[in-house]
Amino acid sequence: MTICRVDSLSKYFTMGEIVKPLDKVSFKLEAGDFAAIEGPSGIGKSTLLYTIAGLLEPSEGKISLFEKDMSRLSDRERSRLRAEKIGFVFQEAILLQALTVKENLLFTQKYNKKKDSERIDKLLEKFGLTDRIKFLPYQLSVGQRRRLVMARALLNDPILLLADEPSNDLNEAWIEIIMEALKDISKKGGAVIMVTHDPQLAAQAGKRYYLKEGKLAEKN
Amino acid sequence: MWFLAWRNCSRRKGQSLLTVGITALTVCTFVLIILFFSAVQSSLKISANRLGADLIVLPNEVEADAFQTVFTGEPSNYYMKCDVLDKLQGIAGIEQMTSQFYTQTLNESCCSVGIEMRLVGYEPESDFILVPWFLSQKKSSLADDEMLIGSKVQVWLGGRTRLLGENLKVVGQLEATGTGVDRAVFVNIATARRMAANSQYLQHLYQENGPNELISSVLIKADSKYQTKDMVKEINRLDLPVRAYATGGLVSSMRKQIEAIQQVVVGVWLALLLVAALALIGRFTALARERKKEIGLLRAIGVQKNSVFGLVMLESGILAGAGGLLGSATGVIAAFPLLGALEQSLQLPVTQYSIGNLGFSTLGGILLALLLGFVASAYPAWRSSAVSPQETVAKGELD
Numbered sequence: 001m002t003i004c005r006v007d008s009l010s011k012y013f014t015m016g017e018i019v020k021p022l023d024k025v026s027f028k029l030e031a032g033d034f035a036a037i038e039g040p041s042g043i044g045k046s047t048l049l050y051t052i053a054g055l056l057e058p059s060e061g062k063i064s065l066f067e068k069d070m071s072r073l074s075d076r077e078r079s080r081l082r083a084e085k086i087g088f089v090f091q092e093a094i095l096l097q098a099l100t101v102k103e104n105l106l107f108t109q110k111y112n113k114k115k116d117s118e119r120i121d122k123l124l125e126k127f128g129l130t131d132r133i134k135f136l137p138y139q140l141s142v143g144q145r146r147r148l149v150m151a152r153a154l155l156n157d158p159i160l161l162l163a164d165e166p167s168n169d170l171n172e173a174w175i176e177i178i179m180e181a182l183k184d185i186s187k188k189g190g191a192v193i194m195v196t197h198d199p200q201l202a203a204q205a206g207k208r209y210y211l212k213e214g215k216l217a218e219k220n
Numbered sequence: 221m222w223f224l225a226w227r228n229c230s231r232r233k234g235q236s237l238l239t240v241g242i243t244a245l246t247v248c249t250f251v252l253i254i255l256f257f258s259a260v261q262s263s264l265k266i267s268a269n270r271l272g273a274d275l276i277v278l279p280n281e282v283e284a285d286a287f288q289t290v291f292t293g294e295p296s297n298y299y300m301k302c303d304v305l306d307k308l309q310g311i312a313g314i315e316q317m318t319s320q321f322y323t324q325t326l327n328e329s330c331c332s333v334g335i336e337m338r339l340v341g342y343e344p345e346s347d348f349i350l351v352p353w354f355l356s357q358k359k360s361s362l363a364d365d366e367m368l369i370g371s372k373v374q375v376w377l378g379g380r381t382r383l384l385g386e387n388l389k390v391v392g393q394l395e396a397t398g399t400g401v402d403r404a405v406f407v408n409i410a411t412a413r414r415m416a417a418n419s420q421y422l423q424h425l426y427q428e429n430g431p432n433e434l435i436s437s438v439l440i441k442a443d444s445k446y447q448t449k450d451m452v453k454e455i456n457r458l459d460l461p462v463r464a465y466a467t468g469g470l471v472s473s474m475r476k477q478i479e480a481i482q483q484v485v486v487g488v489w490l491a492l493l494l495v496a497a498l499a500l501i502g503r504f505t506a507l508a509r510e511r512k513k514e515i516g517l518l519r520a521i522g523v524q525k526n527s528v529f530g531l532v533m534l535e536s537g538i539l540a541g542a543g544g545l546l547g548s549a550t551g552v553i554a555a556f557p558l559l560g561a562l563e564q565s566l567q568l569p570v571t572q573y574s575i576g577n578l579g580f581s582t583l584g585g586i587l588l589a590l591l592l593g594f595v596a597s598a599y600p601a602w603r604s605s606a607v608s609p610q611e612t613v614a615k616g617e618l619d
Contacts, residue, residue, distance in 0.1 A: 055519055075525050083522025094517045096224065098231040107224060111522040136231070152521070 002067060003160050003191040004029040004052060009061035010214075011047055021047045023214030024061070029160075029193065029207075034186040036205035037195045038219065043211050045195040046091055049162045052193065053088055054078040065160065083111040087158030087185075091165045091195075093145035095137040101148055102133040105155055112156035123151040126177070142169045150178055159190045166194060167201055179204055221527055225534040229542075236539055239503050243543025243592060244550065246496040247585040251551025253489055254581040256559045257482050262574070264475050272349045273439035274448045277308065277455060277464045286465050289400070289437070295324035295336050297425050299434040300462055308438060311454055313446030318346040321409050322436035323416040323425075325383050337373065338404045339383065341412025348441055350406065353394055361408060365389055368406040371396040384415040384422075438462075493592075500596035504536055508600040515604050525605040532601035533594070540593025541586065548585035552578055 011022040021044025029035055037045050050056040052063055054070045063070045065081065073081070082088065096104050105120045124130050127147035137145060146169045153161060161182060167175045179201065182192045186206070194205060202208050208219040229236045279300040282289050289296045305319055321341035342350055344361040353368065354360060362368060367381070367388040375381045380389050388407065396402055407415070413431035416422055426434070442448050448466040455464035508515070515528055523531075 053520065055516075079519075079522045079524040081522075082520060088520040090513075090517065090520070092513065094513045096514055096517065097511075098227040099224065103223075103227070108521050 001031045002028060003031055003033070003065065004193070005062075005064040005067075006052065007062045007064075009048075009051065009063060010059050011044070011051055011056070012059045020214050022051070022058075022216075025211075025214070025216040026061075027209065027216060027218075029191040031189045031191060032186050033207060034183060034192045034205045035194070035207040035209060036202035037193060037209045037211055037216070038197060038199070038202050039211035041197065044214065045211055046164050048211065048216075049088075049164050049193065049195060053082060053086060053162055055082075084113065084156060085159045087153035087156060087161040087163075089149055089153045089161070089163040089166045091168065093142065093149045093169065095145060095148060095152075097137050100134050100136055101129055101140070104137070104148060105152055108152050108155050114156060119155065119157075123154060126181075127151045128174075143171065143174065146170055147174060147178075150181065154181060154185075158185065161185050161190065161192045163192065163194045165196055167196065167198060175201070221531050221534060225531055225538060228531075228535050229538045235503070235507060239500065239536075239539040240543040240546060242496050242499050242503070243540050243589045244547035246493055246592065247544050247547025247589050248551040248554065249489055249492060250588055251548050251581045251585045252555055252558065253485055254584060255551070255555045255577060257478070257485075258577050258581075259559070260478055261475070262577075264478070272441070273467060274442040275440040275451055275455070275464055275466055276470075277304070277438035277440065277462050279436070280461045280463055282463070286463070286470060295338050296322050296436065297324060297422075298322070299425075299429070299436055300460075301429065302433055302435050304435070304460055304462055305438060307458060307460055308440075308455065311451060313443045313451050314440050315443045316346070316348045316441040318343050318348060318439050319409075319435040320349075320437045320439065321412050321416075321431065321434065323384075323412055323419075323422060323431070325405065338400065339412055339415070340404045340406050341409035342406055343409050349401075349439060350394075353392060357392055359391075362391065362406070362411075364408065364411050364414075366391045366407070368392050368394060370394050370400075370402040370404045370406075372402045373405060384419040386411075386415055386418075497592060497596055500540075500592060501599070504532070504597040504600040505603075507535075508532060508604045512604075529601045529605040532597055532604050536593040536597030536601070537590060540589045540596075543593075544586035544589025547589060548582040551585060552582060 005028045007026050009022055009025040010020065013019045013021070025048065027035070037048065039045050047056065051058050052065070054063075054065075054073070058071075066085065068081075070078065096107060099107055101124070102120065105123070109115065109120065121130075124133060127150060129144060129148060129151065132140060132144060137148075140148065146166075150166060153163070163182065166178055166182070170178065182194060183204070185192050192205075194201070196202050210217050210219045276286075278286060278289060279298045282296070282298045289298070302319070305317070308314070308317065320343065323339045323341070325337050325339055350368065365386070365388055367383070367390055369375060369377075369390055369392070371394055373393070375390055377390050377393055380387050382388075383405065388411075394401060394406075413434075416426065416431040440451070442451055448468070452464045452466050452469075455462070518528055518531070519525075
């Protein structure tokens with residue numbers, strides 16, 4: 001099954017001059033794929049992830065997720081898709097600041113409609129946050145926040161995980177655990193797109209792409 | 221979404237308190253203004269009816285203070301000679317006529333009313349002002365050592381109180397009228413004159429004529445066939461050192477003055493409302509800006525645009541509602557002492573605040589707060605929901 005198909009995707013921004021981070025980008029991810037996208041900072045890797053997730057409208061081209069044309073989906077349908085089938089890891093460890101560690105996960109779970117408190121407990125344990133469940137985000141270390149963000153992205157057992165620099169702020173041991181979690185998704189028949197600037201991490205992915213001047217090229 | 225909205229309000233205490241404070245202050249002033257002016261207006265409406273007289277005749281020198289003399293309980297030591305009564309007898313249309321003698325209590329601390337207030341001596345044989353109370357108590361008049369107090373005079377009913385050196389028994393309290401009657405002490409005219417004559421502190425008032433030769437006001441009930449304004453003209457044409465007033469006319473002239481003050485106060489309050497609205501718009505805009513990344517996150521985990529809009533509106537509703545409740549409650553509680561002080565200093569008649577007025581102003585205050593919250597947060601809420609998640613995450617810190 002094709003989980004993600006991107007055809008001739010272009011994205012322009014007008015910021016004084018026209019910036020074109022994505023220029024006729026095409027690629028396809030089947031179930032079980034794990035893709036890494038590399039490239040210099042500020043080149044448009046995050047823009048590609050946002051656009052795939054339906055958080056940003058493409059200027060041209062077409063994106064299909066789970067064989068559905070995203071441009072034909074309403075905001076409600078896209079939101080449902082993100083809540084139930086997609087996991088998203090932002091480049092920054094963004095959390096709901098007024099909610100505790102556990103509340104952040106409970107709130108997210110309300111939207112994916114899987115009332116599974118065991119899964120929350122398992123993820124908290126997996127990412128070493130069991131003794132921090134009542135902490136507010138500002139009371140966590142940067143690494144703990146990053147792990148919580150990862151736990152949240154995995155909460156809905158996503159079929160497609162979009163991860164923007166998921167290893168940021170983590171030590172090697174935790175990077176390994178996170179990479180294992182990403183690989184598990186692809187092993188279970190899902191797909192992963194990971195944006196990274198670390199060639200060693202990219203090497204662990206089955207497919208490697210390089211984004212430069214708007215063009216996405218496969219890297220061997 | 222309720223849960224997140226509530227947590228955002230309760231865990232961002234500083235920001236929430238500031239927003240609630242601005243709203244509460246605006247609502248509190250709204251409630252105070254509504255309560256005060258509605259109480260004054262309704263008092264003015266009923267004052268003339270409850271006074272019991274259609275015309276009042278006062279010494280010429282009272283002219284500037286006629287309203288205060290009739291409608292407040294401030295000491296009013298103005299006098300005219302008793303023979304004025306004989307000369308007024310000839311005026312057509314008088315159904316009933318009685319006179320009163322005003323003197324005053326003193327600032328005495330022990331066993332007294334403790335403040336300066338008007339002491340009114342009524343004429344037992346011709347009085348028609350206190351008649352309803354006498355009828356209700358099956359009493360014909362006050363004895364020489366008895367006194368009757370207005371609804372706002374605070375002394376121990378049934379006890380004895382010392383006034384101008386005499387011990388008087390408090391035999392009753394009148395119902396609220398919204399006039400000077402509420403703040404006055406009543407004795408029979410002979411007692412009032414005797415007390416005035418015996419008080420060494422008031423002797424300067426009676427150097428030309430003794431209290432027994434003087435009265436302070438003549439109250440007239442007009443025959444319904446006659447126009448009070450014609451009677452006023454006729455009395456004022458007599459060559460007497462007095463001036464007659466239709467009580468209704470006094471009320472309408474005071475109402476005009478009150479309305480002028482009201483316009484100024486409401487204008488100032490509208491300016492305050494505008495400042496509060498701008499401050500709240502600033503608050504909610506800043507709040508939405510500070511949380512752009514969170515809003516991007518909400519969108520990424522599957523929250524729809526209209527739910528993001530709803531979240532911001534819900535938070536503003538909670539804060540504005542809390543501000544409304546706090547402001548209304550503070551306004552109602554503060555109204556009694558604050559407006560009592562205003563009533564005293566402005567010398568305006570204010571009766572009790574009715575339950576209806578309290579309810580209306582409280583509800584109005586809460587609705588105003590919610591409206592203020594809605595107006596202030598609608599645009600930031602719309603912007604928050606409309607902006608693209610990447611922009612909220614990537615550029616959140618730039619603008």
